Amino acid sequence: MVVLMGARQTGKSTLVQAEPFSGDRLYLTLDDLSAQERAATAADDFVRSAPRLTIDEVQRQPDLILAIKRAVDGDRPRQRGRFLLTGSANLLLMKRISETLAGRATYVPLWPLARRERLGLGRVGLWSELFETPVEDWYALVQRQAVATADWRAEVRRGGYPTPAVELDSDGARTVWFDGYVRTYLERDLQDLAAIDNLLDFRRLMRAACLRLGNLVNQAELGRDTRIPRATVHRYLNLLETSYQLVRLEPYAVNRTKRLTKTPKLYWSDPGLALHLSGEEEPTGGHLENLVLADLLAWRDGLVPRPEILYWRTTTDLEVDFVLEHRGELIPIEVKAGPRPGSGDLRALQTFRAEYPDLCRGGLLLHAGSDTQWLGERILGVPWHRVV
Secondary structure (H helix, E strand, O other), X not given: OEEEEOOOOOOHHHHHHHOHHHHXXXXXXXXXXXXXXXXXXXXXXXXXXXOOEEEEOHHHOOOHHHHHHHHHHHOXXXXXXXXXXXEOOOOOOOOOOOOOOOOOOEXXXXXXXXXXXXXXXXXXXXXXXXXXXXXXXXXXXXXXXXXOOOOXXXXXXXXXXHHHHXXXXXXXXXXXXXXXXXXXXXXXXXXXXXXXXXXXXXHHHHHHHHOOOOOEOOHHHHHHHHOOOHHHHHHHHXXXXXXXXXXXXXXXXXXXXXXHHXXXXXXXXXXXXXXXXXXXXXXXXXXXXXXXXXXXXXXXXXOOOOOEEEEEEOOOOOEEEEEEEEOOEEXXXXXXXXXXXXXXXXXXXXXXXXXOOOOEOOEEEEEOOOOOEEEEOOEEEEEHHHOO
């Protein structure tokens, strides 16, 4: 089976109903109360409703997973693609779901739309090409891109959820949509994951997190600023990650064990929603980083083997925003919201290259200007829209 996971409104239901492979499948959604009741009272009969079945929002009935497992294990031989499941939460992180379907399922995340997808190009940014192209040819690669220039602030406000990104034309209309999204998420979707005693506290924590995009996760600081106990902050952050809202970025280290013991950085799955939740009037450099990361997430989860997206930080607080690790090679990336990067903006990239000369292909400095130019040895400065 295939399990398609992602935040609400990323387009999971549209995808599984519109694709050519859906033609011979029965589609059932647990957003339908009658279907949910059947799944709760007669799970084994429910999963035998058709030879090939699509079940939408499966996280609404966690016990159904066991019935699906029994059905799959009863197939001899197994039928590939018998079940296509969608969920607005990461089933692998949900405590209420004890069965992971290990060995029976492929898990596919669906992130909000990337910029080039919104433009109708059917792809994400140039990340794979940067690994496939010799570094000395990067300049020609990005200069060949026939992608329109864009204001990153407008792109952040638009976000990647299909409705506000593609269908709504004004910031006011998007604000109304984001308001409704947050209300639905708080009042309905969260109840499928865990009991939240105080929705106002939870919303305050979301706002505090969205004001710290690109910063290290500091649960004690978040608890102090929101007046929420640290244990509750920890639980709320896990719920946000489980429901594909919060994204934690682990640090790069050659020793992979160290990546798990150091502090991650905090981002949001959609920069438009993050801006709305923060209450800020204007996007910041953190939102531009988040816009780049949103594209990277869609790129990462479309590849096998799966690349890593990390960050790098020294004890003297030198930091590289993103480190891409793919097939044993590294590309460090700095993101600057200014139009003219200076020599000081290169320091972290140069230090990283000196630290890992055998692994690092070259460095990228993405900026908001219009010029592509070599800024240092094997470090290319590029307008962000030529890559993303």
